[in-house]
Amino acid sequence: MTTLLWILIFVTTFSIMEFMAWFTHKYVMHGFLWHLHKDHHHKDHGSWWERNDFFFLFYAAVSIGCFIGWSYYGFWAGLPIGLGIFAYGLAYFFVHDIFIHQRFKLFRNANNWYAKGIRRAHKMHHKHLGKDKGECFGMLVPPLKYFKK
Numbered sequence: 001m002t003t004l005l006w007i008l009i010f011v012t013t014f015s016i017m018e019f020m021a022w023f024t025h026k027y028v029m030h031g032f033l034w035h036l037h038k039d040h041h042h043k044d045h046g047s048w049w050e051r052n053d054f055f056f057l058f059y060a061a062v063s064i065g066c067f068i069g070w071s072y073y074g075f076w077a078g079l080p081i082g083l084g085i086f087a088y089g090l091a092y093f094f095v096h097d098i099f100i101h102q103r104f105k106l107f108r109n110a111n112n113w114y115a116k117g118i119r120r121a122h123k124m125h126h127k128h129l130g131k132d133k134g135e136c137f138g139m140l141v142p143p144l145k146y147f148k149k
Contacts, residue, residue, distance in 0.1 A: 006079070006080040010080040010083055010087070013081045013084025013085060013088075014088050017085060021092065033055075035051075037052050038052075039052055056089060056093075059089055062085060064082070065078075066079070067079065070082065100118065100122045
């Protein structure tokens with residue numbers, strides 16, 4: 001029963017992270033911390049590293065905090081929560097940084113309906129270069145309107 005509960009917490013955490021990605025993107029990245037996210041829309045530097053990359057540190061710290069709570073303080077749900085946050089971050093990294101933005105030259109020839117929908121949705125988001133008017137959505141499940149045949 002404990003394993004089933006841990007799996008449920010892991011899957012729930014992973015799913016909540018999609019909402020958190022949307023919320024953070026819309027209200028934090030395109031809000032009061034736009035100065036960190038702006039270089040993701042406007043390449044104003046020659047570096048591989050973007051100021052926008054600092055956002056992953058927040059979620060990494062939360063995930064690590066969950067692992068510490070589990071390991072040192074007996075917070076048993078810390079392990080599945082921390083793993084759920086970590087797994088979402090890993091999925092986000094592969095989809096956003098590797099697949100969409102090609103920070104590493106992998107998955108260039110992926111051309112199925114999901115790949116096309118993800119690319120189309122992200123392209124529409126980056127069409128708006130400013131802080132306002134850019135449609136924000138979670139990374140793994142963008143609006144269905146982008147999944148045309």
